[in-house]
Amino acid sequence: MTLYVGCQYYNCCAFVVIFKKSTIIIAMDMLAPVENLKGVGPKTAQALHGVNINTVGDLIYCLPRIYENYQTTVPIEELRPGKVIVRGKISDLRIMRTSRRQLTITEGVIRDDTGLIRTIWFNQPYRAKQFDPNREYYFTGKYELKGNRYILTSPSATLVQDIEKDGNAAGFQPIYSAKNAIKPQLFHKIISGIRSDFAGIPDLLPFIDGIPDYIKPGARAEALFYSHFPESPEEAEQGRKYLAYEEVFELILAAKLNKQENQRLKSIPLKFNADFTKKLVKSLPFQLTGAQRRSTWEILQALERRTPMNRLLQGDVGSGKTVVAALAAAQTALNGHQTALLAPTAILASQHFESLLGLFQGLQKANPGILMPRIALLTGATRDKKALKRLIRNGDIDLVIGTHALLTDTTDFHSLAFCIIDEQHRFGVNQRQKLLLKSPENTAPHLLSMTATPIPRSLQLTVFGDLDVSLLNELPPGRQPIVTKILPENQQTDELYPKMRELLQKGQQIYWICQVIEEKNSNVATPVKKQAKKLTELFPQYKIGVLHGKMKPDEKDQVMDDFAKSKIQVLVSTTVVEVGVNVPNANMIIIQDSENYGLAQLHQLRGRVGRGDQPASCFLLTTGEGKPSKRLREMEKSTDGFHLAEIDLKIRGPGEIYGAMQHGELNLQVANLSDTETITQASHHAGEFAKNPAEMAKYPELSARIKKYQQLTTLN
Ligand code: ADP
Ligand code: MG
Secondary structure, eight states, rough: OOOOOOOOTTTTHHHHHOOSSSSOEOOTTTSSGGGGTTTTOOOHHHHHHHHTTBHHHHHOOOOOEEEEEEEGOOEEEGGGEEEEEEEEEEEEEEEESSSSSEEEEEEEEETTTTTEEEEEEESOOTTHOOOTTOEEEEEEEEEETTTTTTEEEEEEEEEEEHHHHOOOOOOOOOOOBBBBBBBBHHHHHHHHHHHGGGGGGGOSSOOOOTOOOTOOTTHHHHHHHHSSSSSSSSHHHHHHHHHHHHHHHHHHHHHHHHHHHHSSSSSOOOOOOOOHHHHOOOOHHSOOOOOHHHHHHHHHHHHHSSSSSEEEEOTTSSSSSSHHHHHHHHHHTTOOOOOEEEOOSHHHHHHHHHHHHHHHHHHHHHHSSOOOOEEEETTTTTOOOOHHHHHHHOOOOOOOOOOEEHSSOOOSSSSSEEEESSSSSOOHHHHHHHHHHHHOOOOOOEEEEESSSSHHHHHHHHTTTTTTEEEOOOOOOTTOOOEEEEEGGIIIIIIIIIHHHHHHTTEEEEEEEEEEEEEGGGTTBBBHHHHHHHHHHHHTTSSSSETTTTTTTHHHHHHHHHTTTSSSSEEEEEESSSSEEEEEEEEEEEHHHHHGHHHHHHHHHHHTSSSSSSOOOEEEEEOSSSOOOHHHHHHHOOOOOOHHHHHHHOOOOHHHHHHOOOOOOOOOOSOOOTTTHHHHHHHHHHHHHTTGGGGGGOOOHHHHHHHHHHTTTOOO
C-alpha cells in the first residue's frame, strides 16, 4: 500500500469523529496490489487472485452477503415458527437417501440448556461430517412445520468461537459468501486486520453539480466501514445506500462514455430508399404490425447517419424481429455494402439462413426488377469455406449469416457496413474493436442487437444507457395464447400422455426439454437420453429425436432440420433450442425439472411454441411436493415477457440475471435497479460529469472501476 502519513485529505476530520482514535490518517491506495496489505501473504494473495481479487479496492468491495443479528438468538424452548437463530450443540447426525432422484437428507438434533430440536438439510451430505459435537454453533434457518412436527430446515451454521471475539457476545455480524477457495472466515480475518485503515479510503465520486446531499466528502470511507463493521442494522443500511448510489453512478457513467466514444466514430451512411422499402413491405406474405413498421423506419433512418447506429431491437418471442432485420439488410445491399448477421448458435444461424432465403426469394419473385441481397451461411459445418470467403472478400455476397466466429477468424469483407446480432444484448468495447477491423478503413459498422429477453426500463437507463431502443411491443395477429400448466411429475401418466397422444395424432409436434445430457448427472435432473428412451417406449409409432450441445454441428443441424420438416415428432432436447428456433407446427412444450430454470429462460423456452395458428400448451413438470415456486406460478399466470422480466428482476436481482457474461462482469452487489430515485439522481450527476470527459484523467480509480462496465458484452 502506498502510505501517505499526514492529514492532507480534507475529509480526515470526519474520521477523527468516526473512529475516535487518532488524528493520523493513512491514505489507502485502492489500486495497489492486494499483496501490500498486512495479513495477506503470498499464499493468500494467490488464492485471492484466483477469485479475481487483485487490488486493495477489489478486496474492500467484496461486501458481506447478508448480516446476521445474533442478539436475536432465542432459547429452544421459546422458539416460534419463522426465521430463527439458535445456539447449541449438534449430535445424532445421519444421512438418509430417498429412493427417487437419490435426494439426500441429512438429519441432526440441536440442543441447548432449554431443549432440543430436529434439523435437516437437503442434498448437503457433507453436513453430516461438518460438526464437532463438543462445540457450540449458531444455527440460522427456518423453523417450520414438516409433516407433523416443527423442525429447523437447512440452517447455516457458524462456530460460536469464530464470532465471539475476546469474550464479547456476538452482535450484529456481516456474513461473507464463500468464494471458491476463500473461506468466509479467512475473508473476515483479512478485512478485520485492516479495519483501522478504512479511514484512509479516499473519495471516489466527483463533487460537482447534481450530486445528492448524502454523497459528502468522507461518505465513501464511512459507507465501506459500516458495510464491513456495522454495529446495527441502521449502520449497515447507511453503508448500503451510499454504495448503491456509487454503483449506479458507475454504470450510468460507463454507458454515457461508451455512447460518446461511439459518436466519435464514422460509419458508412446507407441511403434510405423509401420506394424500395415500400415495395418490399407490400409484397411480404403478411402485413407488418404497427410496431414492426415503426421499428423498421427508425432503423432505416438511423442507418442513414454518418455516426454508427448502436441500437437494441427488443421484442418478445415471436414478435417478428427477423423481417425487420431483413428489410434493413436489403437496404444495405441496395447501397452496395455488406451486412453480417451473427447468431448465438450454429442451429440458429442455419435457421436464419433458411428463413431469410425463403423471404428474399419470395420478394424477388414479386418484384422481378429489384435485386435482393445475395446471402450465404458460414458456420463450422460449411463445406467450401475458402471459396465462400473469397466471395465475401470480393463483395459478391451481400449478407453473411454465421456465429461469432465470423468476426474472429479470417473472414474479410469487401465493405461491411452493418452488423446484426441476434439474441444477445449488446456489443461491448472488445467486440466493437473487432468489428472496426472488419469494416472499411476509418469506419465502424452500424450495430443492431436483437433480443427477446425483455429489458426492464431501469436496466435500459443504466446498463443499456448507451443504446437506442426500438420496441416491438405487439405480436402479429392470429397468435393463439399458450396455455401453461404446472404438473407434478407423478401425474404425467394420467394428465400429460393422453394430451401428447392427441396432439401427435393431429400431426403436430412436441418439444421435451431436459436439463442435462447424461445419466451421470441424474441426481439433479432427468437426462435427455433417458427421457428419449422412455418416450420411444411410450410412443413407438412416432419418431423421437435427441438434441444437445455436445453433438457435432452437422448432427445438430440434421436433427433440427428433420424436426422442422416433421420427420421427427418429439424432440427431446437440452436448452440448446432455447433461443430463436422456429418450428410453427410444434405446439406443445414440456419442461422437465422446471424448478431448475430461471424465469427468463422458461419464458424463452415456452416461446418455441405458439408460433403457428394452432393453440399451444406448455407443461412445467415439477418433482417436489409442496407448493410450486413463485417463478412457476408467475409463468402459469402470464405470457407477457415484459411483465415476467420485471418479476424476475425483483426475485433474483440483476446480478443473477445478467451475471454470466463473456467479457467483463456485471456483478451488482448492492444497487437495486428498481430504485428509480437513485437512478434519476445518478443519471443527472453522471451526465454533468460526462460533459467534460477530460476530467476522467483526474479520477484514476473511477476510470479503472468503470472499465468493467464499459466492456460488458453479452448478457444472458
Ligand atoms: P422473433 O421476434 O421471435 O425472432 P421471428 O422473426 O422468428 O420472431 O417471427 C416469428 C414468426 O412470425 C415467423 O414465422 C415470421 O414469419 C412470422 N411473422 C413475422 N411478422 C409477422 C407478421 N407481421 N404477421 C404474421 N406473421 C409474422
Ligand atoms: Mg428470432
